[in-house]
Amino acid sequence: MPKAPSTSISKAATKSVKTKTSKDLKEKRPPSAYNIFVAEKIKSWKADNPGANAKDAMKAVGAMWANAEENPNRGKPPKSKKAKTPKNTSNVPASSSQPASDENDVPSSDE
Numbered sequence: 001m002p003k004a005p006s007t008s009i010s011k012a013a014t015k016s017v018k019t020k021t022s023k024d025l026k027e028k029r030p031p032s033a034y035n036i037f038v039a040e041k042i043k044s045w046k047a048d049n050p051g052a053n054a055k056d057a058m059k060a061v062g063a064m065w066a067n068a069e070e071n072p073n074r075g076k077p078p079k080s081k082k083a084k085t086p087k088n089t090s091n092v093p094a095s096s097s098q099p100a101s102d103e104n105d106v107p108s109s110d111e
Contacts, residue, residue: 034071045060
């Protein structure tokens with residue numbers, strides 16, 4: 001016996017229209033000194049190096065930024081990074097990975 005066709009409505013048709021919230025209406029913050037510097041320098045660098053890829057361009061412009069007058073952190077040493085602590089990925093606690101033993105346990109001798 002064939003199934004009767006179901007009358008389902010797609011999710012898109014049932015979703016209500018989203019209204020804009022205050023989060024959507026936020027003003028964009030102005031570009032930083034770095035953003036402005038990169039926008040200016042990347043164009044000229046690409047003009048001088050037409051065959052280079054974007055990765056090389058960003059490396060070169062980033063190196064220029066380190067000594068640029070526009071850089072507010074120029075001359076300061078870079079911040080040191082915190083050492084990452086390894087995470088325990090196993091779900092078993094470290095103490096339960098070894099078999100439990102009592103102080104009175106004596107190894108058996110199989111002679």
